[in-house]
Amino acid sequence: MKFDTAYCLSLDEKLSIYDVRELNFDETVAFDSDKDSFLCPNDVCRAAFQASNVLTTFNAKNVNYLRTPHFKNTPATQHIDGCRYASTHKGAASESDDEREDNFPSEFVLTRRTYPRNTALPGSEEKIPQDPTKTPSTRVGSPASSHESAPDKTSVFAHPVECYVSNIDNKDKLKSMPLKIGDHTATYWTFFKKIEYLQDNKGLIYWGKIKEIKDYTNSFRIDFEKKVWLDKKPYSVNVYLSKKLIENYRKRKAFLEQIKAAVDSERTLYCFFYGVTPELKQVPSKKNPEQTFGVFSADIENLDHLIIREAPGVQ
Structure with missing residues (x-):
């Protein structure tokens, strides 16, 4: 089980x-x-x-x-x-059933939870002391009980993303499960927005198939395959991960292992992120710096709220 x-x-x-x-x-x-x-x-x-x-x-x-x-x-x-x-x-x-996440958190908490360690640990051969007021780490304000259920809240971005990806073939479920982020409440289906439709609403979880990941040694740019249409013109979409952001990340080693493998990977990979909405910007052309071209771009502000992963079944 x-x-x-x-x-x-x-x-x-x-x-x-x-x-x-x-x-x-x-x-x-x-x-x-x-x-x-x-x-x-x-x-x-x-x-x-x-x-x-x-x-x-x-x-x-x-x-x-x-x-x-x-x-x-x-x-x-x-x-x-x-x-x-x-x-x-x-x-x-x-x-x-391993491929499906059935425990849908009802809220994605933006403040990262900490896990203080006890100074004294119970002996390995002793019964575990019970504290009826102790709450699960992913819950806020609900008492623990002998009949625990799935966590109501999570601060780990991977959890709601896994719920969405692993249940992508069950749209009715995704359309019925509520999710709250900040002051905004919607269904999972509504909160997850394809990157090409990012103009529809701000403050959502945007995702899309990765076209290419540019490795600048100390920073990275993720280019999406789909384009955004504005005034009958297509514009590329990307997100940028700065050197400072990566160097200060508490999961730096794991992140670098993941993204460096993704750079040269032949697998179909997707990027999910929350917290920023790519905006139309004018950037200089490499061939002719005096000329500019439009691109929807954003600087990622929190790597805890970005995931690169395979996502079988999504389109």
Whole structure:
């Protein structure tokens, strides 16, 4: 069975699998999911077993992935009768469901969440202490319970993007699932806007197929395949990633590994981003600097809100 949330022993916190990925790649914190222990998110079930009754992660450390990240039981994992996370529980998901994200967060929180580590950790052979007021890391203002569900909120951009991409063949679901970003609430289907239609609305999640990634050694420019039409003229679209932005990024190593692989990749890749809307700009021509040409362009302001990935099924 796969599920999105688990209890992290070292942090004494419930994390989504996307939180775990963030921590694994974050160079400012000491975290390694392979060396940590993840337990059942059901408080009552977790309290019934020793801390050695662990779960395992799937795609928690891969920079690029095709199959949806998740937690899952090991052959030795035990659950109390009736626990919704038991593999034998009626309605449990099978491994064939790995390619679809079913846990839709209702809000994408723009402020990055931090994960303070406890100074004292419970012993590996002790029962896990329960705090009924403890809340999952991806939730805000909702108490934890013994019947945990998917996180209502997330600050990890990859989560709503995975929901959209992995459910692209189910437009009715995407049109029915609500998403809030800042003061704007719409459906997933409305929030994700193809790059060629960026003039329709501002403040959305724009995405498109990548035509080329220009590697300027310390900075990058992502060119999109589709063009924007304005006054019956087509204009190219790109986003720029500055040297300063990349150098100061807390996940710099993982990002550089990903984008440098993407530069020379023959795979079909897509870029999703939030926080900026490309605007029409006049830039000088390389062949004749005295001449300019129009292009829709934007400088990315937050790499946490940009993703380069494969996206099978999207058009």
